[in-house]
Amino acid sequence: MAKTFLLGTLGLALLVASAAPGRAGDLVADAVMPLLDGTALAGGLLPQPVEAEKATTAQDTAATMLVPFEQSAGAFTLSGEDAVATFTFRLDGPQVSAGGVLNLAYINAVSVLPDTAKVDVEVNGREIGSFAIAAPNGTLTQTIAVAPEYLRAGRNVVQVRARQHHRVDCSLDATYELWTKLDPALSGFATGVAAPFTDFDSLLAVRRNAAQRTEVRVVVPGASGAEALNEVAPVLQALVLFLNRDDVTVSVADRPGTGPGIDLVMAMDRSGAGVLSGLGLSAAPRGLSVQAGASPDRAAVVMRAAGLGDVNAAVLAAVKGPMADGLKSGIFEKGRGVITVDAGERRTLREAGYQTRVFSGRLSRTEFAVEMPADFYPAEYATLDLRLSAATSPGLDQTAQLLVRVNDKVVKSYPFRNRAGEQFDGKRIELPLRAFRPGANRVELLAELPIAADAACRPEERDDGKPRFILLDTTAIEVPALARVGRLPDLAALAGKAYPYGGGKAFDLVIDRADHQSVGAGLTMLSRLALSARAPLNARIAIGAPAEGTGRDALVVASQNDFAELGTADKAAFPTTDDIGASVADLLKPDTLVTASVSGAATGNETADLLQAFHDSTAGGEDALSFGDRAQRWLAAATNSFGRWLNYEGEDATRLSPHDKGSLVTLSQMRSPDGLATWTVIKADAPRDVEAGVNRLVEPAVWRDLQGGTAAIETAGLALVSLPAADRYIADLSDRSPGNLRRVAAAWFSDNFQIYVLLVLACLGAFAVWLGLMVPKKGVRSDR
Template sequence: MTRTPRLKMVLMASVLALPTLAVAQTPFDMSPERGGSAPTVRDQRPDGAFVMPFDTEPNAGPKLDFLPAAPVPFTLPEEGPRLIAPEEPVAPVAPVPAEPPPERTASASDIDRFILPAANLRFEGESGRRSWGIALTAAQAARATTLAVTHNSSIYVAPENSSMRISINDRLVLDQPLSAESDDKRATISLLPGTLKAGINVVTLEVVQRHRTDCTIESTYELWTDIESAGTGFVFDGGAGNGFVTVDDLRAVGTSPNGTTTLRVVLPGGDRMLAEADLLRLVQAVALLGNYRQQKVEIASTLLPETPPGTLQIAVGTTSELSALPGVPAEAATSAVVDFADGDAPSPMLVVSGPNRTAVIAAIAQLAVGVERPPTAAPTVVNTTPWLLPTVPILTGEQSITFADLAIPTEEFTGRRSHAEFHVALPGDFYAEAYGTATIYLDAAYTEKVRPGSHLDIYVNGFIAANTPLTSASGDIFRHLPISVALTHFRPGVNRVTIEAVLDTEADDICAPGASNDEPARFALFDSSEFSMPDFARIDRWPNLAALAGAGAPYGRSETPVQIVLGRVDANVYAAAATFLTRLAISSDGVIPTTIGRTQALGDAPAIFIGALDQFAAPTLAEIGISETARNSWTGQSSGELSSTPFEIDPLSSPPATFGVTTGTKGVYDRWQNELVNPSGLRGTWFAFENWLEETFELSFSSLNVGSREEPDYSPPGRATAIIAQSPAASDRLWTMVAGPTEEALVEGVTELSIRQYWSILNGRASSFDDATGVTDVPALSQRFIFGDGFSLQNMRLVAANWLSINIVGYAFALVLLCTILGICTAALLARLGRRS
């Protein structure tokens, strides 16, 4: 009896040991758990890059890092990778000892030249592409041996199907999967000699993003990747200088991490030059020569010991005033000089000097002569190289451009939401928002897998402008399919046009793993497509901040100097004026001639007022249409200050009813319906008629207004830090005011408004900026026309067509009048012809 329990225990132990023995006989490499890295098989993409297979276990073995331990130079293979045939024997791969993850050789503080055109560059959707230019001196191109890229992606981005590629001067320098992490991921790339060159270097960044688990069209809106400017740029090697030698090297100054270039004007001789407009002419010329699309100006009396990235110091003064500064050219003692202090200096310093004050002014004129443009010489392109390539053409009338010329290549798409965009610019006197339509002649194709209900959408500056459904169940090929795009959302300056294909397929409902990479293309867009702009009306209007921001109008074409009226002649106000003027100069592509004016002597001359609001007299504010009470009530509190204000609210108390006491949901609803939405009596009948008119004919009483309407006085929002306001249409003056509640807020607000994202959306009669809400516009109730020299009957016909499309009552009166005249003329003519019965 004692052997039976022992026998049972032996049998149970044998049964439990069987799975372990079976696993031990399985030929599986456990090298990751043993400290090595298991051999992996990579799949080749059509573009030649490699990605990890979809079924790779994310937790098997050590974390895969796509960056090598040491920078490896990238070489383009002459032939594709060799594929092993099935019959060839494959040699066993020995486990490779594990290596520690690569150390980050650079941090944000190590970046010597930031390369992004903004604080961050975001790519949304399933694909994105962006090209821009980086200017380098010969010394910088030789010293830039490393490119650091910091990015952060959405947690929904699948790294096995998503990638990021960076090319410099058509040479691929980075191709790696995208991965979502809680912190920014940093890649460090060693650049081969010859990758960079002196002058403009074209950087192209491409992103492909796929969702981890979802295949619906809605899921594509969850995909994004941010390229962070603070950790993206070139790292210089060696101790040599940056090589600033000629004025052409001004383009190589670069930007700060937020994309801004700082022009620090140093006046060791004091602030005497602030009483004249010579410094305004100087900073405009420097900004145009350097093509700084986003800049700010500082006025100081001393040099910075260490210059931050993206800062250019400009020393201005006579030779005696600059004698204490290092590296001043010796020629300044005898003649006017514009030169860099020392080409081997770690930071650039431009010296504008001469033996006396007259020579200094002559040096400024010498620098500005190359970028001054006559008012009649209109530019043909907008030089957007620092933030967008190719440069944007300016369309001045009827013109057609192919997608190939707009840098949209022929592309096949396998995803759910295709995205392509291009940019065109319009002049400051563009006037066709109410009647004109552009046309996109689309060459595209889609397969039979794309189900009806899919569609093509056209966006202009973020607003939907056209929609074309894809109705064929068997696929289709479009050959110059005309798609009309209303000109409603076009504006002076650079406009962004986006073509988006929303594609729905049955495979997306199944959503098999890896299907987005394995399936053939479902949509194709060909670069033979065209964008055709019709002939449009051209006439200046006032007030119109969109034309001011987009093309510097009307000051950019002013034949007389623009009067700059400063609220107070000091460094802060002058710096704000210089920042605003340089932004206008960039928009108008030329130096704007200015003088320092006085309010009493202005008359009808064009003028720009800059300063704190309480520094201007009440008549001046009244002439521009700004409420006088704003001088004392405008505090300019920031959003942070408002959020910290304590509010005492009793959660148990409730405000009294303002329309009487009514119990029950139905009673409250009836009260709102009767007293607010559908009031009784004559007022209710009038509201009902107005609603019927709008629903039936899409008309409102505001559109039936004839003639100009009186503009109410403008009161800046309490939290705004800066405003830009123009005098109303009833005034004959071309006056613009740039003001803040204080000088410090003015400098901060003007700097923020000069950022391209804010500057490009200024519109209406007045705009304000605050940190919480950004830019807020006040539309102009009426505008007056400013007739230029380009008068023609054809242009006046287009102007009348647009004006009558806005003022429909005037159109109706004109139609009735013409019909009456036609009837009278017909009756008079018939009275003289034929026989009387």
């Protein structure tokens, strides 16, 4: 049955998230003066601190219930001289009325100067306290009492601002040694009022497991067949979108899990009533409901339905009803450090949640994310403009400058030349479109602000009352007309916008084996893609091999032939985790003997490697090469170097062979064999490896770095290694207007500059030939 609810769910979700942000209209001069005069503004600017409660150890607060922050572990580090982190936590009515204590467990770098370092804390936009940063030797928990009037039912927002300075080094590079890291397991809101898992909103307070991951276990009785998995998919995606956590891992089993997490119990009528009674959930109503789990820190989401039609109806009813507020305040909430843009739009930093702050240190760092369209073609045909609204103070060194870093690469610098101070009212700074990519892009504005006094490096003489820089929230980015064409393979578009599987497009999720580990890996990837698309995906799950000739795109989860002897009939009875010998631990063990052989059984990759080694060993030196060979080598090297420069790649770009022996798992995109569709293939040597590899791939820090045509997780260090796409093809060209076709052509020529140069030379040559043929015929005319 077609999943017609998906488009309805998407439309509803977009309707729920339709609240538009206010426009920023403040002028630079109006905002600068109160800040420089010392006037406190909302958002923690020049705060009047309230002293925090005394520091406690983790054991002192263990007796109370700790409501965790919803953000994943990567958001808990505050680095640099002035850093801000935003967290959210959920409370119900009784918990708000009782008030509580905010626990911030942290450790800081030894290089942080304790005399001046401090943390300021706000809850829901109101200052609640501050404390000194003084935990270089171990984790210390600071507690700040929060009265009920500071809280609200639902999601509460905590803003933590750390201002810290170096003990002995006043250089700009030393600011990167400054950090304060919160412990996600020990930080949160401590309350004496327990909140059992009884509704969907209560799921927002579920804790993470020991690995700091949000565990969702799908409980499916019997074999994990395609019918059962297609019933799981809509419920799982709705749940993950509601949680809005980017660290979810999905496992599959026939019984609930233990410890913190969520059990998604599929109780279909064909399984009988014994499934729920055996789990103690016989009181669960029909449809989708939330029940208490086997332990206080575990929840159960129960689906009771007759078939896929009932499942779709129940999910749609939940999205329209009890899930609506959570979706609106979660995944569709604006101003959480992300700016979503499209062609011709202007967006301000205020829309990303940035608040104007004055800065008195040496290196100001402002970070936000820019989400580009999924079919955006990055190339040198236009620029994305940064409209800078800021001011610098007098006395800056002549080396002061603003650096713009996109996806960890510096793409623009703008010097602050006026030592008497400058004010920028929408100063245009052009950023190359090639530096961006489809989906999410990390943008950092780095203001280097040295002064002469920094050379003396006397921390005791530091004057934080005299700011050096202010960046206004009216700073904006302006997006030009974009070339719109879907080019694949592109793992950045996959990770950023779930392209080409988003937008309600039907595709197949094909899992080659129906064992719990392979199925868990497939559902984990499906959940992460739904989160990237901010909408449920229209996936049809199948067990076996992808079908050719259908024209449907496919996401394929495949393990190789380690257990092929089980045969197709027994795939559902795959060995358990304890029975599998080919584990990650086994792969980590070094070989005691490494041999090489040449045989008829050698693979194509091995043969190519041996031939390349032969050519390398027999190749002559530079002196033995002819002039033509030298020129050819030089031209190839120059072309490769220029191509790396165009794409902001370093000289040490890593290369790998598709799924070589050092890879735990590989992720690659390719055309289907019939050329009608796109396949994204996740491949590993064994089901346990594909599960471990996918869990590593979807980690936030790894997922955001996916790019190119192939990515691999190394077995030894679990590091991500990417391989650029050798050849790309056009998967979609929905905009066929002359303007878009012109931009696509310009983008293609900028990528293939050699052809552009040859065309220019050919045109010049043709003109020269024409000129040579025509001019002699136009001699001086004489009358006789």
